[in-house]
Amino acid sequence: MNQLYESFLDIRPGQKIVDVGCGPGDFTRYLARLSDGNSKILGVDSNPKSVKAGIADTKKVHLSHVVSYKLGDAYKISIDDDYADLTCCRTLLMHLDDPLKAVREMARITKPGGHVVAVEQGKMGIYYDPNDKRFSRLSDQVWEAQLRGIRKLEGKEFRIGEKLPGIFQEAGLVDMKAEIQNNVYLASDPRQPLNDVKEELRFYLAFFKERMKKDRKYQVAGGLSNAKVSEYNKGYVSKTEGLLADDQKLRQDPTIVTDALYIVSGTKPRQT
Numbered sequence: 593m594n595q596l597y598e599s600f601l602d603i604r605p606g607q608k609i610v611d612v613g614c615g616p617g618d619f620t621r622y623l624a625r626l627s628d629g630n631s632k633i634l635g636v637d638s639n640p641k642s643v644k645a646g647i648a649d650t651k652k653v654h655l656s657h658v659v660s661y662k663l664g665d666a667y668k669i670s671i672d673d674d675y676a677d678l679t680c681c682r683t684l685l686m687h688l689d690d691p692l693k694a695v696r697e698m699a700r701i702t703k704p705g706g707h708v709v710a711v712e713q714g715k716m717g718i719y720y721d722p723n724d725k726r727f728s729r730l731s732d733q734v735w736e737a738q739l740r741g742i743r744k745l746e747g748k749e750f751r752i753g754e755k756l757p758g759i760f761q762e763a764g765l766v767d768m769k770a771e772i773q774n775n776v777y778l779a780s781d782p783r784q785p786l787n788d789v790k791e792e793l794r795f796y797l798a799f800f801k802e803r804m805k806k807d808r809k810y811q812v813a814g815g816l817s818n819a820k821v822s823e824y825n826k827g828y829v830s831k832t833e834g835l836l837a838d839d840q841k842l843r844q845d846p847t848i849v850t851d852a853l854y855i856v857s858g859t860k861p862r863q864t
């Protein structure tokens with residue numbers, strides 16, 4: 593993964609880098625680790641709690657001389673025109689109702705000849721259980737309904753990855769590049785220790801339960817019946833709890849789950 597980002601982001605010594613929608617700064621600090629220590633990296637987020645967490649976590653890992661944070665809105669970043677060599681965001685645009693406005697703003701603060709990079713999830717994602725094709729189909733239907741519902745109720749494109757080159761073009765960026773980082777989850781893969789597999793599954797189950805009520809709202813708005821949503825929720829919880837209760841069953845489970853992150857870069861044209 594490092595190699596992909598290293599070659600893609602082309603971070604050079606002494607650059608000014610901005611990470612918009614930085615959250616608590618995981619990606620911001622990752623950018624710092626890719627740089628040589630002479631760069632100036634700034635994380636911007638609209639959530640004061642995230643900015644506070646970012647500052648504290650950065651201090652803990654002794655990166656405060658390279659990374660700083662400030663509160664700010666992706667639609668109106670309080671940074672001068674042509675400031676950054678590289679302006680990034682990771683999983684920000686999926687949460688915005690006007691991603692083009694944010695990309696235009698990212699381009700505004702970037703130097704002519706500098707780069708704007710977005711890392712966002714795309715539509716490519718699969719849940720497939722060869723032993724339960726009905727549930728696999730239901731899972732596809734639920735996911736598609738959810739994306740439609742989010743679009744309808746909030747005007748957001750939750751899987752915006754494929755749209756990035758078009759948005760970048762509309763924002764006036766040129767020389768677009770794109771890569772995909774695929775993630776695969778397969779419980780039977782022996783390269784992953786059993787405890788890690790179980791911990792990950794427990795995390796997903798807790799997240800699923802926490803989101804169930806809110807996600808139902810989107811799924812129903814996206815055209816799925818309440819009965820189908822209930823069937824899916826019940827199926828997911830009982831299948832996951834069953835796997836967590838039986839190590840052997842878990843290790844033999846052939847269900848495959850994938851998702852894809854798009855990394856797209858554009859260049860701000862130099863004035864002619």
Ligand SMILES: C[S@@+](CC[C@H](N)C(=O)[O-])C[C@H]1O[C@@H](n2cnc3c(N)ncnc32)[C@H](O)[C@@H]1O
Binds near residue numbers: 613617618639664682
């Ligand atoms: C899913 S998190 C991603 C955090 C981080 N980029 C990462 O990859 O770990 C999305 C972040 O975008 C921030 N955000 C949402 N709308 C924003 C806006 N209009 N301006 C700035 N940040 C915003 C949220 O506060 C949140 O921290």
